[in-house]
Amino acid sequence: MxxxxxxxxxxxxxxxxxxxxxxxxxIIGAGFTIKAMKWTQLxxxxxxxxxxxxxxxxxYRELVEYMSSAPIVAAILEKxxxxxxxxxxxxxxxxxxxxxGTIRADFAESIAANAVHGSDSDENALIEGKFxxxxxxxx
Ligand code: UDP
Ligand code: MG
Numbered sequence: 810m811x812x813x814x815x816x817x818x819x820x821x822x823x824x825x826x827x828x829x830x831x832x833x834x835x836i837i838g839a840g841f842t843i844k845a846m847k848w849t850q851l852x853x854x855x856x857x858x859x860x861x862x863x864x865x866x867x868x869y870r871e872l873v874e875y876m877s878s879a880p881i882v883a884a885i886l887e888k889x890x891x892x893x894x895x896x897x898x899x900x901x902x903x904x905x906x907x908x909x910g911t912i913r914a915d916f917a918e919s920i921a922a923n924a925v926h927g928s929d930s931d932e933n934a935l936i937e938g939k940f941x942x943x944x945x946x947x948x
Contacts, residue, residue, distance in 0.1 A: 814844065815891040815928045816937040817899075821879035822922035824848075829882055832925065835912055839898050841886040845942045853877045859940055868921060875921055883941040892934055895927045 819832050837843070851859065856876040863869050888894055900911025904923055907914040917923040928934035 812931045812934070813889055813891050814885055814887050814931075814938065815895045815934045816926075816941075817884050817886060817895065817928075818926040819882040819884075820922065820924055820926060821875060821881060822918045823916055823924040824881060825879045826916075826918075828916045828924065832912055832916060833882075835898070836884075836886065839888075839894070841888045841891070841895065844885040844887050844948065845938070845946045846882065846884040847941065847946075848880055848882050849941075850880045851877045859937070871921060885938045885942060885947060892928055892931055896929070899925045899927045 817836070819829055823829065823832060833843075853873060856873040857864075860869065860872055860876070863872065886895065898912060900907030900913040902913075902923060903920040904913045904917035905920075907917070912925050913923050916925075928937050
């Protein structure tokens with residue numbers, strides 16, 4: 810059964826380009842409620858750990874460098890069918906293939922610097938949320 814929470818990060822390309830407010834506005838406008846949110850910067854070690862599932866992929870080293878290169882916004886979001894609906898809102902990994910009107914189509918720079926992260930399953934949403942937040946951070 811689908812749970813009602815997902816996890817997102819607004820990535821370094823988007824925070825550096827000044828797109829943070831517009832992206833948060835899109836997320837709220839699509840019906841998501843913010844349960845926890847913080848502005849932070851990942852250390853290289855934290856980025857390695859967060860993306861450990863991709864260790865060994867050809868893009869892993871570049872991904873870790875990029876994700877630790879500038880601030881991010883991490884957030885836990887709530888909505889019915891949150892994981893799938895958020896993936897629909899952000900669009901395909903490669904912005905060239907992202908549907909018109911999606912966050913990645915409108916704000917991403919490249920397949921690597923693609924503006925936002927969205928969890929790919931309920932299980933990973935829980936793991937990723939716990940990576941950044943403790944229970945007392947959630948309201
Ligand atoms: N990525 C990349 N090159 C690729 C595939 C992925 O740089 O060929 C980066 C990109 O930032 C992506 C992240 O690695 O968002 C995680 O990849 P995943 O396949 O999980 O895509 P997502 O779930 O973010 O759409
Ligand atoms: Mg993914």
